Amino acid sequence: MPKLSAVYNNLLGKYQAVIAHKLFWPIFLTAGLLFSIAASTFDILDLYLQLILIYVGINIILTVSLNLINGYMGEFSIGHAGFMAIGAYIASILTVNIFPSSAITFLFPVAVLAGGLGAALVGLVVAVPSFKTRGDYLAIVTLAFGMIVKSGIENIDVIGGPRGFLGMEKLTNLPWVFFWTILSVWIIRNLVYSKFGRGVLSIREDEIASDLMGVNTRQVKVIAFVVSSFFAGIAGGLFAHTIQYINPRMFDIIKSTDILIMVYMGGIASIAGSILGAFIYTILLEILRPLGVWRMVLMPLMLVLLMIYRPRGIMGMREARLFIPLRDLLASKLWRQKKKEISDAPAGD
């Protein structure tokens, strides 16, 4: 019988060979897209499982985008649900009241995109004054912003006010969620590993130093915040067309806390961690459903224990090899080699 560690190493080697293959991403994406189309048109997955997968996708978009601010940039935003609300309402108003009902299936992506753009615009308005100072300031501003959005929508009677807004068709399906999830993960991953992303990371490490090194910190922060709110708006549009009814109370501080839990459970500054966090949290909530109210007692308790014993979350500050560009992998390999050479070299020279 082979040793367990040998089996593990063998599997690890195979896994690494698979993900390093240049056809891995194209095959994975096509397969995923085909599966999602097949699942939603033919009767492969039952509707409940499809719904859970849709929620997982929406939560991944929310988590990855919030991770850009809270993880990679090291700021603390707690108003993500507010941007989600803006996206949800804009997309819903477009599909219900403005677009002709005969063409909404084709115009649905436009509506979602418009929701995202609207959220991004509001994100710009919030970001420009709130990055004047550092520290907990953004937390306070985004907290107040979330409450303003909620009570603002409650006071606009045209879109239902506190009664909510309904009439959306169920336009969100598995292929669309798959598409938007992959798009958001892809964009944010590329952003993080770009020159701009290095600026974001340097702000987290030391803002003053990065300022002195020539990073336009204010601009980088504002752009990152706008991108993050854009994807929150996208997620909102998808969410609204999944449950076909929205009201302002859905996007209150409890929703923002949910997203925060997913980010910090999965691990900050990690794409794989965000995906893992969204996946585990969504699935766990469904599995624990028989416990009734007590599941909502268990979840925060688990979060607290996780924070005490693993303060950086499951994948905190680490990344799955899958998401690291080849260039960076080579660079870190080279760096390790160099370090080894230095430590191996005889001392005293």
Add this chain to the structure above:
Amino acid sequence: MVYIFQQILNALQLGSIYALIALGYTMVYGILTMINFAHGDLFMVGAFFCFLIAVYLKLSFVPTLLLSMLGVAFLGVVIERLAYKPLRTAPRVSAIITALGVGLFLENFTLALNPYPQHIPALIADQTWTIGNVSISSLQIIIIALSLLLMLVLDFIVQRTKAGMAMRAISWDKTVVPLMGVPVNKIISLTFAIGTGLGGAAGMMYGLAYPVIDPYMGIMVGWKAFISAVVGGIGNIRGAMIGGFILGSVEIMVAAFLPSTYRDFVAFTLLLILLIFRPYGILGKPNPQKV
């Protein structure tokens, strides 16, 4: 004119409750630079303690107040010891997330034990005096007077006693003060006990003034009190009191002159505008970053 006086009275009542809660936020922030997001839920627990004591032990006002304050203070210290202390050296954000988790836990645990909104029995004989068309109830007087008394006691403790001096010293410098022989852990626990105890008292008064209590009542009130601590300048005790009264007045005045659904909207927008022009709050001082 009478209407305005009446509203000022209401504003004082709401403001003093906000101020009491804001004190808890600001004290913990001052000493640990950590936002204790579970504080609003400790306020809710205070209201529920008061309900339990008043209904099952049938005590009168003063013992109920003292017992609920003690109970919440004890709970606060336990939370600090179990959940926050292990994270004192961890990244600051993990402590904040833990606090959010503790808050959710308290809400949902209370909800699981008690799914229905409850009604606190009137502990004070309801009496109303009318002075030139302005009516004052005995409850209003007690809430305002008691909050002011508690704030004076707190101010005395922080400014005039040795423990208060230690608190101020720790919030001033966290590395040198322990070397001077100040028992940091004890002082932090004491801070938590006082801060959460005040929150418990606020919970009881809120429960008496607006008698229906439910497990989620702490969220909105807690966040609002946090905002008022920020408006006053977080970490500054007198600032928290001022911030509480400002937020209470803004809310009551908006509700008095505009449709009451605009209350939160206008209040938060005004506060946001204030923060844009004075990011460190009214009494807070900017701390320049050293390189």
